[in-house]
Amino acid sequence: MEEYRMIEKDGKPVEYRLFTYENHVNGWTVRAILNPESEEFSIRTDIGMLEFALIEFITDSFDLFRSMVEERLARIIHDDYVERSRNFSVILKNKGVPDVAWDEFLPDSYQGFRRLVKPNDAVRIINGSYMILAYYDAATRSGLSLMYNVLRDDFFAERRVQNFPHLVHDFDTSSLKELEKALRKRLLPVLDEIAADRDKSLSE
Incomplete structure (x- = not known):
């Protein structure tokens, strides 16, 4: 346009x-x-x-x-x-990212957040990183993103409320198995926390 x-x-x-x-x-x-x-x-x-x-x-x-x-x-x-699978990193494939049944425990939406990125459709971003998961509420510019840095071989996450960023350490790991465990245990509670902060900011 x-x-x-x-x-x-x-x-x-x-x-x-x-x-x-x-x-x-x-x-x-x-x-x-x-x-x-x-x-x-x-x-x-x-x-x-x-x-x-x-x-x-x-x-x-x-x-x-x-x-x-x-x-x-x-x-x-x-x-x-x-067509993000066309550019899916060999490093992510070797890491085993496509082998996890992500849809079993990653909901399409939760607390007003839409899942815009999932690990099998990771997005190449910057500084040697891929965004492998994102839950986002466009109306409030709030949500959670999970990245993998191919140079450091580690997963890390960031939350945003009204587009203001904060690191989230619940998912810091270099192990795919540990990441899966953390997401099963902590994803929904972390999204609950972001939703609470989002709703609080809207009422202020």
Whole structure:
């Protein structure tokens, strides 16, 4: 979708938006922007629980930016955010992630949070990490995400309430078996805690 409009926050310009692709099923977006301060073009991805720039697209040359977008962006969107199994890391496969019956104990929704990511459809993010699980309430920008860093070989989690992040240590481990145990025991209580904080923030 072509936009060609300036986005402002608190009365200040933050990005000139060129176009946006949106997945209407889960609300994820990929957008092309010009930063009015640095005068650099970039691609930013918003998958609900996380927003980040695709650093390989950052440039101050419009011609180079347009060329990279035309040559590479459609494939990246398709492989990384639509047909994610096409780009599933060999390291995750060797870790045994596809072998766990995740649907047996990971509900599709709970306490107003939708499961937007599950381990068999992990999303490549940044810094050598994949998001392997995400429960998200888009209306309040609150939820829980679980990541796996392929460089450190560890799982770690983050919670957000009104988009404000906090680390969650209930799922810190390098063992897939220990992660499964922790999720079976602690996933719903942690989501209950996030829901309580979310609802408290709405009433304040």
